Amino acid sequence: xxxxxxxxxxxxxxxxxxxxxxxxxxxxxxxxxxxxxxxxxxxxxxxxxxxxxxxxxxxxxxxxxxxxxxxxxxxxxxxxxxxxxxxxxxxxxxxxxxxxxxxxxxxxxxxxxxxxxxxxxxxxxxxxxxxxxxxxxxxxxxxxxxxxxxxxxxxxxxxxxxxxxxxxxxxxxxxxxxxxxxxxxxxxxxxxxxxxxxxxxxxxxxxxxxxxxxxxxxxxxxxxxxxxxxxxxxxxxxxxxxxxxxxxxxxxxxxxxxxxxxxxxxxxxxxxxxxxxxxxxxxxxxxxxxxxxxxxxxxxxxxxxxxxxxxxxxxxxxxxxxxxxxxxxxxxxxxxxxxxxxxxxxxxxxxxxxxxxxxxxxxxxxxxxxxxxxxxxxxxxxxxxxxxxxx
Amino acid sequence: xxxxxxxxxxxxxxxxxxxxxxxxxxxxxxxxxxxxxxxxxxxxxxxxxxxxxxxxxxxxxxxxxxxxxxxxxxxxxxxxxxxxxxxxxxxxxxxxxxxxxxxxxxxxxxxxxxxxxxxxxxxxxxxxxxxxxxxxxxxxxxxxxxxxxxxxxxxxxxxxxxxxxxxxxxxxxxxxxxxxxxxxxxxxxxxxxxxxxxxxxxxxxxxxxxxxxxxxxxxxxxxxxxxxxxxxxxxxxxxxxxxxxxxxxxxxxxxxxxxxxxxxxxxxxxxxxxxxxxxxxxxxxxxxx
Numbered sequence: 001x002x003x004x005x006x007x008x009x010x011x012x013x014x015x016x017x018x019x020x021x022x023x024x025x026x027x028x029x030x031x032x033x034x035x036x037x038x039x040x041x042x043x044x045x046x047x048x049x050x051x052x053x054x055x056x057x058x059x060x061x062x063x064x065x066x067x068x069x070x071x072x073x074x075x076x077x078x079x080x081x082x083x084x085x086x087x088x089x090x091x092x093x094x095x096x097x098x099x100x101x102x103x104x105x106x107x108x109x110x111x112x113x114x115x116x117x118x119x120x121x122x123x124x125x126x127x128x129x130x131x132x133x134x135x136x137x138x139x140x141x142x143x144x145x146x147x148x149x150x151x152x153x154x155x156x157x158x159x160x161x162x163x164x165x166x167x168x169x170x171x172x173x174x175x176x177x178x179x180x181x182x183x184x185x186x187x188x189x190x191x192x193x194x195x196x197x198x199x200x201x202x203x204x205x206x207x208x209x210x211x212x213x214x215x216x217x218x219x220x221x222x223x224x225x226x227x228x229x230x231x232x233x234x235x236x237x238x239x240x241x242x243x244x245x246x247x248x249x250x251x252x253x254x255x256x257x258x259x260x261x262x263x264x265x266x267x268x269x270x271x272x273x274x275x276x277x278x279x280x281x282x283x284x285x286x287x288x289x290x291x292x293x294x295x296x297x298x299x300x301x302x303x304x305x306x307x308x309x310x311x312x313x314x315x316x317x318x319x320x321x322x323x324x325x326x327x328x329x330x331x332x333x334x335x336x337x338x339x340x341x342x343x344x345x346x347x348x349x350x351x352x353x354x355x356x357x358x359x360x361x362x363x364x365x366x367x368x369x370x371x372x373x374x375x376x377x378x379x380x381x382x383x384x385x386x387x388x389x390x391x
Numbered sequence: 392x393x394x395x396x397x398x399x400x401x402x403x404x405x406x407x408x409x410x411x412x413x414x415x416x417x418x419x420x421x422x423x424x425x426x427x428x429x430x431x432x433x434x435x436x437x438x439x440x441x442x443x444x445x446x447x448x449x450x451x452x453x454x455x456x457x458x459x460x461x462x463x464x465x466x467x468x469x470x471x472x473x474x475x476x477x478x479x480x481x482x483x484x485x486x487x488x489x490x491x492x493x494x495x496x497x498x499x500x501x502x503x504x505x506x507x508x509x510x511x512x513x514x515x516x517x518x519x520x521x522x523x524x525x526x527x528x529x530x531x532x533x534x535x536x537x538x539x540x541x542x543x544x545x546x547x548x549x550x551x552x553x554x555x556x557x558x559x560x561x562x563x564x565x566x567x568x569x570x571x572x573x574x575x576x577x578x579x580x581x582x583x584x585x586x587x588x589x590x591x592x593x594x595x596x597x598x599x600x601x602x603x604x605x606x607x608x609x610x611x612x613x614x615x616x617x618x619x620x621x622x623x624x625x626x627x628x629x630x631x632x633x634x635x636x637x638x639x640x641x642x643x644x645x646x647x648x649x650x651x652x653x654x655x656x657x658x659x660x661x662x663x664x665x666x667x668x669x670x671x672x673x674x675x676x677x678x679x680x
Contacts, residue, residue: 085633116573116603116640119497134645151494152501193494222466222639223492252637256629267571267637268545268600271626272668275650278629279667287630289637320550322516322530352550353530376551377669 001219003233004048006097008197008215015188017181018211022099024048031073032066034098041065042101045072049091050238052132052216053083059093062101069098094237102213107201108167109133110182112189114196115148121189123147123182125163129201151190155183174208181210192230193223242305249301250291258283259387261306261315261344263299265290265324273318276376282384285312294324299332300339307340314345316383318376321352330358334365345386347371349379393520393565394540394585394592395483395509396459400524403451403481404429405472406463406488408439415463415487415528416440422525427455448472448479461517461526462486469513470495477506485526486512486576493639496574503576510576514638516546516568527568537562539675540586542579543598544571544638545626548668552596552624555672561679564592571600571638579609587617594620594679596671597662601627602641602648610656620678621662624671625650 003011009019023034035043047059054060059081061072073096082090107129115122125145128136136143145166147159160179169175181202189197198216205211224231236244246253252267256274260282264270267289274284286309290302306315319329329350336342346369350358362370371386373379385391396402402419406412407429417440420426428443428451435446445451448460460481464472469491476484484503491499491513503510511518517527521536533550535557543549549568556563567582569575579597586592595617599606606625613621628650630636632643643649658664663674 114493114497114573116605117608119500119574150501151497190494193492195493220493222490223494225467226492254631254634254636256631264547266545266547267641268543268598268626269547269551269668271600271630271636271641272545272548272551272624274629275626276667276669284629287634287636320547320554322546322550323528351554352533375669377667380667380669 001221001224001230001234002050002238003217004050004095004235005046005215006048007233008217009212011188011192011217012212012215015184017184017188018209019215020099020102020211020213022097025073025096025098026094028070028073028077031096031098032070035063035066035069038098038100040100043069044099044101045069045076046097046099047076047079047081047093048095048097049081049086049093051083051085051091053085054081057081057083059083091238102203102211103205104203105206106204108204109136109200110185110202111196111198111200112185112194115146118148120148120150121186123149123159123163123186125167127167129203133200149186155186171208174204177208178210192227193220194218195220242308246288246301246305249298251298251302251305252287252289252291253305254287255309256284256286257311258285259311259313260383261285261309261312263288263290263302263306263315263317265294265319265321269318269320273316273376273380276380277316277384280380280384282380282387285309290324294332295328296332296335299329300336303336303342304340307342312344314347314383314386316379317346317348318379319350319352321350321354325354326350326352326358327354327361330361333362334367337367342369345369345371345391347373347379347383347386349373349376351375393523394582394589395518395565395567396520396524396526398423398523399425400459401425401427401455401457402459402461402526403427403448403455403457404461404463405448405476406465407431407444408434409463412463413440416461418531419461419525422531424524424526427457448475448481452479452481458482459526460484462488464488466490466492470499473499473510474502477503477508481508483509483511485517486510487515487517487528489514493573496572500574500576511567512570512576514572515570516549518565518567520565521563529566529568533557534566535562538564538591538593539596540564540589540592540594541566541596541598542582543568544600545598548598548624548626551668552598552671556596556675559672559676561675564589571640573603573640578605580612583609583612583617587619592619594622594675596675597621597623599623599625599653600638600641601625601630601636601643601650604648606653607656610653610660610662613657613662614660622665622671622674622678623657623662624665624668625653625657626668628666
């Protein structure tokens with residue numbers, strides 16, 4: 001689960017990680033009032049969406065008067081912001097964060113993420129703050145420092161020394177401040193089951209203080225049960241409504257831009273089915289894993305969600321029954337055709353547990369538009385042909 | 392021969408009396424797996440599925456001589472259960488449970504390694520040696536005995552792959568579902584090594600997916616160490632970046648962890664890489680004929 005920048009900074013503040021002062025606003029009036037409350041004569045107006053690259057997309061503006069705060073807040077609130085992370089459809093901005101201006105001497109990069117190879121968290125840092133870290137990793141990998149911290153022993157002095165000397169920070173006072181900053185960030189990561197914390201840029205001010213100018217935090221979905229206060233930060237408007245609806249029925253759904261709707265059991269086979277459709281010259285319209293406990297209701301729901309997408313020209317149901325019994329899926333398909341207007345061809349391939357019973361059920365139901373695929377390759381080929389109107 | 396488990400392997404079930412534990416323990420017993428008991432704290436002394444129930448893994452190991460544990464406890468208790476198994480001298484814990492927090496698995500894996508216990512999973516279908524021992528949730532009937540070893544991050548792709556291999560007239564020695572979480576137990580390299588050393592296994596099918604770099608490490612290992620033919624499929628060529636595809640670890644981060652880079656690395660290592668899982672059976676037939 002991801003949170004907004006302003007929420008990330010609330011988490012930072014709780015752990016004593018320095019951030020600029022700021023106040024969230026839902027309207028231009030609130031934005032101006034917030035600027036007044038913060039004081040000073042320069043403010044940053046920042047769009048709050050769950051995606052990076054907001055500045056380049058026009059979602060972050062520097063205001064030098066309250067009139068400008070109003071002007072920029074009016075412009076940004078309600079805009080559809082397109083960045084390299086939102087996809088071409090962009091994201092609607094509901095909130096702006098009004099922040100005091102900062103006095104920037106240097107820009108650094110700092111993050112804490114899980115290193116899957118090392119099987120422990122790593123602190124990643126770079127002098128190339130403000131740049132996309134992927135670009136830095138590609139062009140100048142030597143400018144990225146990685147320090148693994150074993151949770152069994154925690155953040156030690158040497159982790160801090162590797163960090164500050166690696167970044168070329170020689171002033172004792174500055175070293176102490178940055179080590180303190182990093183150790184607090186590590187504690188935040190561990191104690192809250194974070195998946196990723198990224199600060200880009202982390203700035204050094206002319207007076208030698210370190211401040212998180214931006215903040216991005218993601219949490220492990222599997223651990224949210226023990227962090228109700230984090231679950232409270234969830235912003236439903238940032239989530240795809242179809243993906244959310246699907247998840248309430250135990251379905252894992254992700255919309256894609258192709259023409260063939262897919263309903264599959266198991267995440268790997270679901271991806272493999274999309275790949276097979278692609279290999280045979282078709283395009284998948286979605287990823288959909290019906291999970292291990294699929295029944296008539298969830299299958300019907302799956303059809304409903306798939307058919308909401310107007311691009312869908314055929315549906316491929318590909319089930320290899322292990323725990324999921326094929327006869328249940330067959331009944332689900334029949335149920336779905338009663339509950340939903342299934343107006344496109346449905347290609348069904350059922351294999352594994354109770355597959356012969358399932359074939360019998362489907363045959364007796366005599367459903368229009370239903371085509372049987374004998375195996376994965378045959379089913380995918382028929383789905384591709386059906387989507388092209390060739391079947 | 393086979394790897395990891397066989398007809399003599401003594402197995403206990405952690406989370407034995409729960410709904411999932413009961414259902415799948417029953418299926419495993421029906422397959423012929425030597426389940427010698429189970430652990431449910433507070434129910435020690437009872438009998439379940441005609442097998443003894445113990446309060447702790449230590450008691451169960453002492454009384455039964457079990458060396459393998461099949462773990463079905465709820466996600467929040469997985470780390471505790473795995474650490475208990477490690478402390479009690481279990482040699483292999485097969486963790487079926489889905490949804491264990493990553494921080495917990497980090498600690499559990501570190502503890503297992505320290506105690507010399509192997510783990511498989513979590514969030515996996517388990518391990519099966521055809522016609523001998525099934526520890527997990529896979530449908531046993533599709534695994535016919537044969538000479539192909541199978542390693543997979545995905546449950547249903549394991550079934551798909553095994554089914555195709557058997558339809559081509561070959562069979563499975565042992566199949567291992569390693570799971571698709573960010574932190575997992577036994578991985579490709581250790582299992583490739585076991586299959587290389589297993590005289591019964593003549594070819595290896597390796598099924599991977601987007602996210603992380605385990606398949607890339609495996610490619611390097613195969614090139615240097617594996618003499619048996621390997622067939623591979625990587626799921627997620629059509630997956631969009633930044634989206635978690637069902638499995639917690641199946642995510643392309645920026646430009647890293649794509650199917651293409653993994654397929655290229657495996658091809659370069661001499662592996663027979665298929666573009667669609669529908670081609671797995673034919674590819675096995677090709678490398679074995």
